[in-house]
Amino acid sequence: MINRALIDVFSEIAREKNVERSELGSIIEQLFLHLIERDRGESSNCSVIVNLDKGELEIYAEREIVDDIMDPVLEIILQDALNLAPGENFEVGDIFVEVIDPAIFGRRLVTSAKQFFNQRLNDVEKRYIYEDYSQRVGEIVIGTVRQIQRDNLYINIDQAELLMPRREQILSERHRRGDTIRAVVKSVEVTPRGPEIIISRTDNHFLYKLFEMEVPEIEDGIIEIDGIARQPGERAKIIVKSNDRRIDPVGACVGMRGSRIQAIVRELNNEKIDIVNYSSQPEILISRALSPATPLDLYIDEEDKYCVAVFNDDDLEFAIGRGGVNINLASRITSYRIDAYGKKEYERNQKQQATLISEIEDITKKDVALFENASILTVSDLLGAEEDTLLDIKGISANKIEKVYNAIETFIESDNNEEVEEEVDVKELIEDLDEKLKAEVKEAAESEDSEEVAANVSVKDK
Numbered sequence: 001m002i003n004r005a006l007i008d009v010f011s012e013i014a015r016e017k018n019v020e021r022s023e024l025g026s027i028i029e030q031l032f033l034h035l036i037e038r039d040r041g042e043s044s045n046c047s048v049i050v051n052l053d054k055g056e057l058e059i060y061a062e063r064e065i066v067d068d069i070m071d072p073v074l075e076i077i078l079q080d081a082l083n084l085a086p087g088e089n090f091e092v093g094d095i096f097v098e099v100i101d102p103a104i105f106g107r108r109l110v111t112s113a114k115q116f117f118n119q120r121l122n123d124v125e126k127r128y129i130y131e132d133y134s135q136r137v138g139e140i141v142i143g144t145v146r147q148i149q150r151d152n153l154y155i156n157i158d159q160a161e162l163l164m165p166r167r168e169q170i171l172s173e174r175h176r177r178g179d180t181i182r183a184v185v186k187s188v189e190v191t192p193r194g195p196e197i198i199i200s201r202t203d204n205h206f207l208y209k210l211f212e213m214e215v216p217e218i219e220d221g222i223i224e225i226d227g228i229a230r231q232p233g234e235r236a237k238i239i240v241k242s243n244d245r246r247i248d249p250v251g252a253c254v255g256m257r258g259s260r261i262q263a264i265v266r267e268l269n270n271e272k273i274d275i276v277n278y279s280s281q282p283e284i285l286i287s288r289a290l291s292p293a294t295p296l297d298l299y300i301d302e303e304d305k306y307c308v309a310v311f312n313d314d315d316l317e318f319a320i321g322r323g324g325v326n327i328n329l330a331s332r333i334t335s336y337r338i339d340a341y342g343k344k345e346y347e348r349n350q351k352q353q354a355t356l357i358s359e360i361e362d363i364t365k366k367d368v369a370l371f372e373n374a375s376i377l378t379v380s381d382l383l384g385a386e387e388d389t390l391l392d393i394k395g396i397s398a399n400k401i402e403k404v405y406n407a408i409e410t411f412i413e414s415d416n417n418e419e420v421e422e423e424v425d426v427k428e429l430i431e432d433l434d435e436k437l438k439a440e441v442k443e444a445a446e447s448e449d450s451e452e453v454a455a456n457v458s459v460k461d462k
Helices: 004-016 021-040 078-084 107-134 204-214 249-254 256-267 282-289 316-320 322-334 343-354 365-373 379-384 387-391 398-448 451-456
Strands: 046-051 056-066 075-077 095-100 140-148 152-157 160-165 180-191 194-200 223-231 235-242 272-277 297-301 306-311 337-342
Touching: 004 021, 021 046, 021 056, 021 107, 056 078, 075 078, 078 095, 107 160, 107 180, 107 194, 140 160, 140 204, 152 180, 160 180, 180 204, 204 223, 204 235, 204 256, 223 249, 223 322, 235 249, 235 282, 235 322, 249 256, 249 272, 256 272, 272 282, 282 297, 282 306, 282 322, 306 316, 306 343, 316 322, 316 337, 322 337, 337 343, 343 379, 343 398, 379 398, 387 398
Parallel strands: 056 075, 160 194, 235 272, 306 337
Antiparallel strands: 046 056, 056 095, 140 152, 140 180, 152 160, 180 194, 223 235, 297 306
């Protein structure tokens, strides 16, 4: 038996580690078996019974009664058994149950036991943390920044330490120790050092959970999020659809005076968010996804998931976005590969594609005739044909095909350069005209001393 004081010490340590009482009893049993093994070299014949409610601990060792001892740990002679338990009628071959007093363990062994006990508590705590967070993958958690390294943030939530690698951080954000941070649990893995809990602020699911928190209709299933694409910290696009015709999904996500969407934008460090109303028609969906630009025409190949979008030349920059962000997000969210062209560029490309190969320099008449016999008449026909198809044409070799491709490339580059030179010439002409008009205004003002003339004459009026 052992007094309640020792059990209370163990219980207090366990409470600090958030270990359940059932686990504590098991750990104490393992602890004293460990002490017995350290002291006697063997613990297989021992039992430890712990009663946490009464604060009692009992240790028993079973030893076989023999005439001649071979192993003093597992065996005992008959006379010693009778002396230890007077009044018992033991015989050789019986089992003698020895009661071990915990007080026999010296200070050195107790110190070792304390290390063992703490280690077992830490193992149990790590298991609790793993079991807890493995069930919380996909949930948003709120913690405190504990440590900042070059590539990693370490976040504390109660007894758990969570890791946010650089790839999961919004790069435009700056954090300090003690900052409160919100993120989604992305994964939980077991490592030799314990559970590794990865959290993220760049994952698409983080944005999904933010919308779910701010928009009750999403949590209730009235509005569904059909797709998300993000460039974290810069821009995001999200497709929403309503299961109730009476509810506008975009309006519900924006909220009264933008209250709901602004809360999400602030959480994401002013990341711009485009909310796209779902459509089953690809042309409508792609057009909405390319916001804030509006395409003039869309040419869609549904089989290959490819789309050519044509814009006014002034809108092309907005369609592509800074660094191509807008069109890349539109491509990802619609699952279509999208190429954007200005109207002039598209018309020029169409003209080039429609050019007869017979009009291109460096392609011999003989080769032209071979291609024409195979119904390949234009640049588009040639570039759209499979190489194996071209090689099947009698008289056409791989070397000849390469020369033809080079000739077409030279033609396109030359045509593009001419277009650029024409634009430059027009620009210079406008600038010269502007200078000339300014000179005329100045001369008129000086000669006639007429402020009205100078004020009314402008480049636009001319």
